Amino acid sequence: MRLVVLGLSLSSSWGNGHATTYRALLAAFAARGHDILFLERDMPWYAQHRDLPDPGFCRLALYDGLDGVEAFTPDVAGADAVLVGSYVPDGIEVARFVQATARGVILYYDIDTPVTLAALERNDCAYLSRAVIPGFDLLLSFTAGPTLNRLEAEFGARNAQGFYCSVDPARYHPTGAARRWDLGYLGTYSDDRQPTLDRLLIEVARRAPDRRFVVAGPQYPAGINWPDNVERIEHLPPDTHADFYSACGWTLNVTRADMIRAGWSPSVRLFEAGACGCPVVSDRWEGIEDVLHPGSEIILADDTDAVLALLEAPTHRRDAIARAARTRILASHTSSHRANLLETLILMQRNRDLMR
Structure with a gap:
């Protein structure tokens, strides 16, 4: 499976919780045999704190502005699945580009769902709008519970699924460090x-x-x-x-x-x-x-x-x-559990599309 991800950051964990979430998930997804391209807006505050400039589990490409995203049109169009994440700069325009270009399954992964919904209710969300939500085949939500019903009933999500973050046990385990x-x-x-x-x-x-x-x-x-x-x-x-x-x-x-x-x-x-x-x-x-x-x-x-x-x-x-x-x-709650769920959700959606 070819997966393209447009996320806030993979290269830098400075000041955000997205990078470690993506790293755990995508490393496990790659371990299942899939090919991944991660597209990241080149932002100066991340450029100064890049702690993973060359991930071994996927290709990482930095881009400048919306014109930079459009340079990856062949990748987006040819992917089996394209995932757009929350807090992506110019995220509404990025979502429109993906929805107009991708031919595979289109997903939105909101790692900040309650913050996003509060901003949408105030009409000041910079990275997502009510208008683009129905254009995604799947909306993966950091928040589960009643929020999933709200996403579908109030915000027009076609298929909202709870998708918690996870941990890579190969990186996070007891190290024997002295108690400080x-x-x-x-x-x-x-x-x-x-x-x-x-x-x-x-x-x-x-x-x-x-x-x-x-x-x-x-x-x-x-x-x-x-x-x-x-x-x-x-x-x-x-x-x-x-x-x-x-x-x-x-x-x-x-x-x-x-x-x-x-x-x-x-x-x-x-x-x-x-x-x-x-x-x-x-x-x-x-x-x-x-x-x-x-x-x-x-x-x-x-x-x-x-x-x-x-x-x-x-x-x-x-x-x-x-x-x-x-x-x-x-x-x-390991990254392997979430990668298996991501693969299953994409395949189920692809099968539904084929049956139409």
């Missing part, structure tokens, strides 16, 4: 996540000065008052993530407000941390039980006291949660 921090968080700054980070990590650090904490990720404002026992790491390349999680006693998951409202929107850090044997403490949202079972595979916390109590829990409890989460993730 009691609690860590890996994520780009976001206004709507910061109050939860304040409550579930920064205030915890203030009240537990003898413990060690870490926050890794870019774009945090200079005015944040970090306690002395919170280490800051501006950017953590993906090839260091496994060591990072292995060195944390617990990792914190913080969810954006739009995704909490929608539910059924697991962050990739749940899978990556869990695959590394690091137990996760998370904010609370509907649908988490479809991914990891609260209390035995993940811990949900509402306030500072809950996290402080967790850090005092016996080691055997932490280890039991870590083992249970890793077992569940390897059984259900």
Whole structure:
């Protein structure tokens, strides 16, 4: 199968969660014998932070502007499937180009579904419009649950399917790194996540000065008052993530407000941390039980006291949660599982098209 992907970024994981999601999925898809071309808009902020300029599992091509996309017309027209991702620059025009050019199955992969729908409702989504949604054969949604019905009933999606992110267990596994921090968080700054980070990590650090904490990720404002026992790491390349999680006693998951409202929107850090044997403490949202079972595979916390109590829990409890989460993730949430699902969905759609 020949697959063309037009996504936000594959070459750079700086300031976005798309790159690691695409890398895991497409490496597993390529391992199934498929040929992949990834088209990425050449943006200066990614050019300065390229940590995968030459992926071995697919061809990567950078382009400038819409004219640059049109240079790949033969590839798009000749592909068995073409996938357009969320947050692609000039995404509406890119979608129109793909829909007018592709002869194979056309998919949209929204890695930001609740954010996208909120922007569509405000009529200010820069990368997707209501008009182009019905032109895709399949809409793969980072968010499952009731949102799938909304995508079809309210936004005109022809076939909306839940498609969570995943983890590559060859890259994310326990590394034996020495324990450095009691609690860590890996994520780009976001206004709507910061109050939860304040409550579930920064205030915890203030009240537990003898413990060690870490926050890794870019774009945090200079005015944040970090306690002395919170280490800051501006950017953590993906090839260091496994060591990072292995060195944390617990990792914190913080969810954006739009995704909490929608539910059924697991962050990739749940899978990556869990695959590394690091137990996760998370904010609370509907649908988490479809991914990891609260209390035995993940811990949900509402306030500072809950996290402080967790850090005092016996080691055997932490280890039991870590083992249970890793077992569940390897059984259900690896990149191989998602690649198999992607292949199945494309083939089913192609068969439906042939029967028309």
